[in-house]
Amino acid sequence: MYKRVLLKLSGEALSKDGEIFDSEVLDDLAIQIKTIVEDGVEVAVVVGGGNFIRGRMAEDLGIDRIQVDYMGMLGTVINALAIQGALERHGVQTRVQSAVEMTKVAEPFIPRRAVRHLEKGRVVVFGAGTGSAFFSTDTTAALRASEIKADVILMAKNGVDGVYNSDPRVNPDALRYDSLSYMDLLQEQLEVMDSTATSMCMDNNIDLLVFNMNEKNNIIKAVKGEAVATRVSRGGK
Numbered sequence: 001m002y003k004r005v006l007l008k009l010s011g012e013a014l015s016k017d018g019e020i021f022d023s024e025v026l027d028d029l030a031i032q033i034k035t036i037v038e039d040g041v042e043v044a045v046v047v048g049g050g051n052f053i054r055g056r057m058a059e060d061l062g063i064d065r066i067q068v069d070y071m072g073m074l075g076t077v078i079n080a081l082a083i084q085g086a087l088e089r090h091g092v093q094t095r096v097q098s099a100v101e102m103t104k105v106a107e108p109f110i111p112r113r114a115v116r117h118l119e120k121g122r123v124v125v126f127g128a129g130t131g132s133a134f135f136s137t138d139t140t141a142a143l144r145a146s147e148i149k150a151d152v153i154l155m156a157k158n159g160v161d162g163v164y165n166s167d168p169r170v171n172p173d174a175l176r177y178d179s180l181s182y183m184d185l186l187q188e189q190l191e192v193m194d195s196t197a198t199s200m201c202m203d204n205n206i207d208l209l210v211f212n213m214n215e216k217n218n219i220i221k222a223v224k225g226e227a228v229a230t231r232v233s234r235g236g237k
Contacts, residue, residue, distance in 0.1 A: 001225040002041060002151040002152050002223055003041065003151055004041070004042040004043075004044075004118060004149065004150050004151050005041060005042070005043055005044070005150060005151060005152055006045070006141060006144060006145040006150040006152070006153050006154065007033070007043060007044070007154045007156065007219065008045075008137070008138070008141040008153055008154065008155045008156065009029075009045065009046070009047045009083075009156050010050050010137075010156075010157075010158065011047060011048040011049045011050035011051035011052060011075060011079055012048075012050045012051050013025070013158055013213060014026060014029075014047070014051060014079055014082065014083075015051040020051050020052070021051075021082055026082060026083065026085075027086060027090075029083065029219075030083075030086040030087045030089065030090045030092065032217060032220050033045075033087060033092065033123060033219070034087070034090050034091070034092045035220055036219070036220060036223050037092060037121060039223075041223055042118040042121070043118075043124075044114065044118060044123070044124045044126065044144065044148055044150065045080075045083060045123065045124070045126065046125075046126045046137055046140050046144055047076055047079040047080055047083060047125065047127070047137070048076060048079070048137040049072040049073065049074075049076040049079060049137070050072075050075075051075070051079070052071070052072065052074075052078070052079075053068060053071050053072050053075055054068075054072065055068055055069050055072060055134075055136075065133065065134075066133040066134075069129075069133035069134065070100075070133065072129070073099070073100055073127075073128040073129045073131070074100075076128055076129055076137065077096070077098055077100070077102065077105065077127035079127070080096045080106070080125040080126070080127035081096060081105060081106075081127075083125050084096050084125055087123055092123055093120075093121065093122040093123070094122060094123045095107060095114075095117050095123070095125070096124075096125045096127055097109040097110070097113075097114055097124060097126055097127070098126075098127045098128040099126070099127070099128040099129060099131030099140075100128040100131050106127060109126065109131075111147045111148065114126075114144075114147075114148055115148050115149075118148065124148075126140065130143060135196070136193075136197065138194050138196075138197040139193075139194060139196045139197040141153050141155070141193075141197065142196075142198075142200035142201045142204075142206070143200060145201070145204075145206050146200060146204040150206065151206075151207070152206065152208070152209055153201065153206060153207070153209070154209050154219065154222050154223070155192070155193070155208055155210045155211070156211065156212075156218075156219065156222075157210060157211065157212055157213065158212075158213065158214060159212060159214055160212055161176065161211060161212040161227075161228045161229065162176045162177065162178075162210050162211065162212075162228065162229050162230035163176065163177050163185075163190055163192050163210050163230040163232070164177070165177070165188075177230050178230060178231070179230065179232070179236055180230060180231075180232045180236055181232070181233065181236030182198050182199070182201060182202035182208075182232060182233070182234060183236075184232075184236060185198050185232060186198055192208070192210060192232070193208075201232075202234055205233075207231060207233045208231070208232040208233070209222055209227075209229050209230070209231055209232075210230045210232065211227045211228065211229035211230075212227075212228070215227070215228075
């Protein structure tokens with residue numbers, strides 16, 4: 001269904017039962033990405049750092065928000081390296097590119113180099129967010145997808161199979177949407193991604209597919225258009 005995809009993962013997606021990482025989750029993720037790559041799809045990944053720290057924790061920690069954001073960026077690089085390790089264990093060539101320079105462990109982010117890696121069948125994992133404070137990894141996903149000209153952002157959610165009009169974990173009667181426009185997200189204040197990321201996707205005409213990554217092989221199904229999901233696009237259809 002898609003030629004080049006950007007997979008957006010939360011940091012929490014890599015953890016389980018209070019542990020920072022779960023080996024089974026990383027292994028399953030690597031196997032699914034390997035399957036997609038072998039089918040000829042070019043795959044980039046943006047991963048969050050929520051299994052380490054989040055910006056909203058700044059007040060509780062008594063640390064300046066900018067510092068906490070940089071701590072989170074370092075967490076995303078650790079997660080990117082974990083994903084790289086899992087992929088390479090399964091024989092998938094992978095490159096980590098960081099928006100914050102750390103040449104010992106990752107390449108600097110260079111759009112043309114990232115695209116060249118993808119064209120050669122390598123998976124590219126983007127770490128350190130945008131490299132600036134106050135920007136979420138959702139915004140990073142929108143920015144990187146625009147820069148590498150991805151066909152779609154695959155937004156993997158934990159336990160939620162799309163976009164609902166209210167929280168399905170609280171409201172059993174919540175309605176799931178099959179498709180939406182980016183204006184719908186903004187006007188109805190549906191908390192799929194932040195408004196900066198939403199506007200960037202809309203401006204650059206990048207589709208967003210929201211699906212539940214906890215369902216077996218759902219990343220593969222999402223790429224093939226077979227997963228239960230909500231598709232968000234500029235036109236909404």
